[in-house]
Amino acid sequence: xxxxxxxxxxxxxxxxxxxxxxxxxxxxxxxxxxxxxxxxxxxxxxxxxxxxxxxxxxxxxxxxxxxxxxxxxxxxxxxxxxxxxxxxxxxxxxxxxxxxxxxxxxxxxxxxxxxxxxxxxxxxxxxxxxxxxxxxxxxxxxxxxxxxxxxxxxxxxxxxxxxxxxxxxxxxxxxxxxxxxxxxxxxxxxxxxxxxxxxxxxxxxxxxxxxxxxxxxxxxxxxxxxxxxxxxxxxxxxxxxxxxxxxxxxxxxxxxxxxxxxxxxxxxxxxxxxxxxxxxxxxxxxxxxxxxxxx
Numbered sequence: 001x002x003x004x005x006x007x008x009x010x011x012x013x014x015x016x017x018x019x020x021x022x023x024x025x026x027x028x029x030x031x032x033x034x035x036x037x038x039x040x041x042x043x044x045x046x047x048x049x050x051x052x053x054x055x056x057x058x059x060x061x062x063x064x065x066x067x068x069x070x071x072x073x074x075x076x077x078x079x080x081x082x083x084x085x086x087x088x089x090x091x092x093x094x095x096x097x098x099x100x101x102x103x104x105x106x107x108x109x110x111x112x113x114x115x116x117x118x119x120x121x122x123x124x125x126x127x128x129x130x131x132x133x134x135x136x137x138x139x140x141x142x143x144x145x146x147x148x149x150x151x152x153x154x155x156x157x158x159x160x161x162x163x164x165x166x167x168x169x170x171x172x173x174x175x176x177x178x179x180x181x182x183x184x185x186x187x188x189x190x191x192x193x194x195x196x197x198x199x200x201x202x203x204x205x206x207x208x209x210x211x212x213x214x215x216x217x218x219x220x221x222x223x224x225x226x227x228x229x230x231x232x233x234x235x236x237x238x239x240x241x242x243x244x245x246x247x248x249x250x251x252x253x254x255x256x257x258x259x260x261x262x263x264x265x266x267x268x269x270x271x272x273x274x275x276x277x278x279x280x281x282x283x284x285x286x287x288x289x290x291x292x293x294x295x
Contacts, residue, residue: 034136066166147187171207
């Protein structure tokens with residue numbers, strides 16, 4: 001366990017991987033009179049034991065979950081049952097999807113996705129944007145930030161200019177955006193939303209804390225704009241599918257990078273399709289060819 005400040009402690013779950021870096025960050029906010037657990041993490045026995053050691057000595061009033069991926073939410077249920085702590089989250093992923101993604105799903109197009117989703121996750125209380133949660137000597141504002149996942153939330157710590165940023169902004173790489181629950185349009189919305197806020201120190205779901213966070217968020221936005229430009233240049237030469245585009249963009253990278261990259265490429269292509277900049281013959285899928293319009 002690492003002490004970040006007088007009111008914040010960090011426990012990193014032992015679940016390192018190419019997608020989780022050194023593991024999922026679980027944050028303990030508050031002191032022994034009243035603590036809040038942010039992102040309890042995977043249902044891992046070692047991680048459970050470390051959190052349990054704290055809960056055996058300190059009183060917890062809230063379990064907060066930034067989003068319902070398997071590396072963030074599963075342990076919430078076990079901790080809630082064992083220590084009678086209510087779970088708070090957005091919890092309504094189907095409702096949070098964009099209209100365009102809902103339309104694609106209703107049309108039964110095979111765009112893949114749903115990888116890593118905790119389908120059993122269920123909070124006790126559903127959170128809304130701008131809602132304030134209060135405990136003893138701490139308060140957190142709910143910030144709705146879809147993009148990485150449709151039900152993604154950040155939590156802003158009152159008075160400290162600190163944001164618990166989950167996976168929408170991570171401390172080691174840009175986030176995966178895998179449709180239909182990952183959405184580039186929603187991601188840009190969330191980045192712009194964060195740029196208009198005052199917090200400038202982010203405590204992410206993976207990796208080290210992010211200082212000068214607003215500058216970093218601006219770079220993340222520029223990165224995605226540059227990626228869109230790359231995709232459009234490739235399509236200008238010839239129609240292509242996701243894998244073909246990913247292999248050109250991530251040339252000489254390991255296969256798992258290309259695989260994850262192809263999901264990001266699909267997110268960009270669907271966003272371009274929604275904006276009527278590209279076309280795709282139905283059924284729309286990751287394997288089908290996308291064509292640049294007005295080329």
